Amino acid sequence: MPLLVSFTMDNLGDAADLYRGVIKAPRAPGNNPPLEQGYPALLHLFARYEIPLTCFIEGWSARQYPEYIERVVHLGHEIGMHGWTHERWAELPDADVLELATRATESIVAATGKAPRSFRAPGGKSTPYTTEVLGKLGYTIDASYTDSHVPTALSPTLTSVPYPWSGVDATHWLWNSRSGMDTERRWRAALDEAAATDTPYVFIWHPHVMGIDKARLETGARMLDFIRKDPRFAIVPLDTIRRRVAR
Secondary structure (H helix, E strand, O other): OOOOEEEEEEOOOOOHHHHOOOOOOOOOOOOOHHHHHHHHHHHHHHHHHHOOEEEEEEOOOHHHHHHHHHHHHHOOOEEEEOOOOOHHHHHHHHHHHHHHHHHHHHHHHHHHHOOOOOOOOOOOOHHHHHHHHHHHHOEEOOOOOOOOOOOOOOOOOOOEEOOOHEEEEHHHOOOOOOHHHHHHHHHHHHHHHHHOOOOOOEEOOOOHHOOOOOHHHHHHHHHHHHHHHHOOEEEEOOOHHHHHOOO
């Protein structure tokens, strides 16, 4: 049986910069390369290889950029919830977790007409109370980081489908300054290791990291081509991994 590999995208627009105070208001049209260039470029890249995606989007962004949400849905991708404005989720008090998760979920429902079923904590790590809240809101996947990287049932209805930091583009190009060749080599080695242990592998690519950089997009294209052609791997939606765990 081939190793299950999933691709996801995180962040849309200015939500994180607003939360951190980098900006005081959304950037004006024509002055937002990650949104206006990076997001479409990554969507185009994944479309070329017919890759199913879960796009984790902040609730604020779903309200602010309905035309981008509409495009993602039109392409057949899943919209996942990624907080309200990319808060430091693991540091939130329980009351804020409940309020922000509820508000973000309602915002995505308003934008798409469909309740999101996947969540990823901004910053990576979730909290025990978040698990309880997600269950009440009808989520089936928590795609936040865990140390084990192994998909696990959190409850009868909620499954952890985590990612390794090696699968995150920012690990290689923001927090380290690696070449495309080195990053590709590391990704291939990580996939080899995952295949040896039959541990599903989840990638996270960002518009502001890869989408606005031609060389990084080319690295991504080579990786997609490699994975598509290698019979050891099967590119699937996150929900396919969830269903395997639930069996």
